[in-house]
Amino acid sequence: MLSRLVSSKPCVLAAALSLTAFVSGCGGSSDGSSTVTAATSTEVTVPVSAVTATVLDPGSEPRSPVRLTPSTGTEQDVILTTRSEVYQQIDDQAQQDFSTPELTLPLAATVEQAVDESSPSMMVDLVLGDVTSSDPTFESSLSQIAGSGAGLTMGPDGSVSALRLAPGSAVPNVGRSALEQAFYQAVYRMVAFPEEPIGVGAVWETHQQVLSAGITIDQVGTATLVSREGGRVVVDVRVEQIPDQSTWELPNGQGQLAIESYTMAGEGTLTVDPTKPLPVEGRFTVTGEQMYVDVEGMTRLGQSQTDHVAWSTPEK
Helix, strand or coil: CHHHHHHHCHHHHHHHHCCCCCECCCCCECCCCCCCEECCCCCEEEECCCEEEEEEECCCCCCECCCCCCCCCCEEEEEEEEEEEEEEEECCCCCEECCEEEEEEEEEEEEEECCECCECCEEEEEEECCCEECCHHHHHHHCCCCCCEEEEEECCCCCEEEEEEECCCCCCHHHHHHHHHHHHHHHCCCCCCCCCCECCCCEEEEEEEEEECCEEEEEEEEEEEEEEECCEEEEEEEEEEEECCCEEECHHHCCEEEEEEEEEEEEEEEEECCCCCCCCEEEEEEEEEEEEEECCCCCEEEEEEEEEEEEECCCC
């Protein structure tokens, strides 16, 4: 069954196997769930699962909680860069490349609602500039993105609880899907701070569920506070993804696969200015190998995957 499924609908399976994303490369939700709600014909809002943080070592004195405190009206310009390398192979067939070329997304962020007594979360609006790609052919699908909107609902700990995407009506499906993939990678590679006071050298562990394509992944992070000076906080983060089950339900009722092996881990460094909503610098790389087997054990599908996310502040 697996060979027939992949040969007839490779895009569905390719997107579903890219477990760090919610939306398939062919457009639409890869998990087939109702968690994506349409606000308009071009806008969607996607809940992002909660993050828990547990302090393992509070670090050295002085200690104080790290909280994002941008006021309403705060503006920030950042550049988000993403790239995914995804290769799949069924048995001894030729390897297939489902990679997404590097995307560079200039973002103009504005805090529309700061955290206060009446609101436990801040609302951040984003306007995209001219999105470019390392692939000239792919870049032609991105020409209509400039001016599109997006948004984040964030807690003072830096975690994201909702992602809003509002691509312009003229943006083609390929460009829209590329935007979705880029933002999903980004929101699951941001650091969440613990509530407790911490100092340099502090270590804390985070847990967050990544829901995608009929499988639940527990993303376990270990963060270390490297420095805290000049109004900026530098954090090293290591993550590992662990499946919560041994069987994967394919989207759209297309059967099951057993998870024979699964590794996905990586690390990065993020620089945060607590007076701004988004990281001012950072680089994150996560890589892994997965092997899936159909229920009869007759067909094996392997995947290798590497995701890259980077943040930077444009020069004035």
